Amino acid sequence: MSSPPAAGGEESPTPTFANALRAEIIKLRSHRPTWVLAGFVLVLLGLVLFALSQDVVIRSELPSRPLAALDQALPAVQFVFAAGAGVVLLTSSSRLVGMEYALGTIRVVLGRGTTRSQLVLAKLAAALLLGSLLLVVYAFLTAVGLTLLTVHLAGSTAPIGVMPATGWRQLGLAVLSCAASVVSCTAVGVGVGAATRSLTGGMVLSILFFPLDNALALVLRAAYARDHLDVLRSVSALLLGPTLNRLPGLLTGQAAASGAVLPTPMVRLTGGESLGVVAGWFLVLLAMALAVSARRDVLA
């Protein structure tokens, strides 16, 4: 311990939301497992694109009817994003919150004046940025992959040029439903992290969230088949996972891969209503995360 720093107490650092966000980005950026997992999602995308290049429907339709080929290709691409990016975001956002309690760093951060709500919001924002980055990179690589596939199968990019407007609209809606997954997974991760204040507990519960609420949808379906209580149908419409499963199909009108295999709500909501359910979950989870952070003693 050598040269003394200069005079004390004269600086007035100000923890703000922007500063907190900057710090969260550094924490996220330097966490290697998150990026390994994200890389793995891109590897999966590569595999899906390869499988699509072997698909008979796509091989026959793409040169002449690009829309039909797109309908065939999109659900699988979307499903891989929802599941893969979902796992990345659930684990990284719950980890971002739980880590502070597990390491005890929460007392350093809060003990210097960053407020509890600033911290929760900064973590949410950082995780949303990660989700957006994943979505942009994934969408870009998908676009590149599908273009190469087109050139490979049709000899030129001509089919893309003649794709009808509905095709472009479907692509946009596919991105929208992926964004709904991003927002949902981030909110679940942050909410569960804030409630459990634990690293492993938070990560495990976040990962289990969607399996559990999909299972609940199946239970509700079985219960409805027996008792025919309308309330069971209504409750099923409020479940987050099943809503997300159906969302791609609802928005684009295609047969979504996830909606075909995974449970969906028993009530058929419109795409807009389904987005409303997603927004509702987001707000409820955020309010819960803020509330549980606000008053509880920090004993980590």
Next chain:
Amino acid sequence: MSSNAAIELQGLGKRFGRRTAVEDLDLTVGRGEVFGFLGPNGAGKTTTMRMVLGLVRPSAGRLRVLGGAIPEDSAEVLPRVGPLVETPALYLHLSGSDNLRVLAAELGGVPPGRIPELMELVGLSDRAGDRVSRYSLGMRQRLGLAVALLHRPALLVLDEPANGLDPAGIREIRALLRQQRDRGTTVFLSSHVLGEVERVCDRIAILRRGRLAYTGTVESLRGSAGWFRVGLDDADQALIWLRDQPWGSDAHLGESGLVDVRSPTGRGRDLNLALAGAGFVADSLTAVQRDLEAAFLELTEGEG
């Protein structure tokens, strides 16, 4: 409450369920003081420090830090506080420097040059790029101190900062605390290393089962019991008489035939008068400075 104080606790209390951790604590730490906060394990030191930092809500009482109320004014006050609570809390997957970088980002306004400067200050320059998960306990403690000093706080709240440090590290901390005091920084320090506390603290408080058992200087704590060492020709006779006195019951034969005894009033002259009145003339009479450990144990042990 005077705004001149760095920390003011009034009737502060904290209960965890049915267990009382801190009770009715009144304490003032002046600006620029190095203040020692002592007490046995579980006395409530860490809990008090957590309340000062706004991490734990008091169940009773009021507290002000650097002139602001906690938790109401936390956002204005806490950025001027440097905390090190219990074991240093660090991001294990980041390097030492990156830990400082993250926290500098959190606060804003820390010049980048400060980080290598601090790593140098705490003797971690050559390990600055290593992940903290590979640091030893003492190295983490050193980094924790750097974290506390990062934004040149006006008040340092240090919970057992010497924990895990080697002798050189302990000496460095002592130098660092003095340096901080010279710069006008207030230091609120808990420690079990009484020798260190004695060397650096202007005043101390001793907690016992959540309650204040003593506040004042180390000097007056050591002198406060009013013990004297008396040279007497007929020590054996004198001891018999002394033990019969209400104030002398614990008199005993000390080193080299001298008698150790308390004064009836705490003052040497009154002991001398009492002895002379009983026909025992003292050859010599000196005040005994107890060591801090003995005084500490006397205050904190036993029923309460």
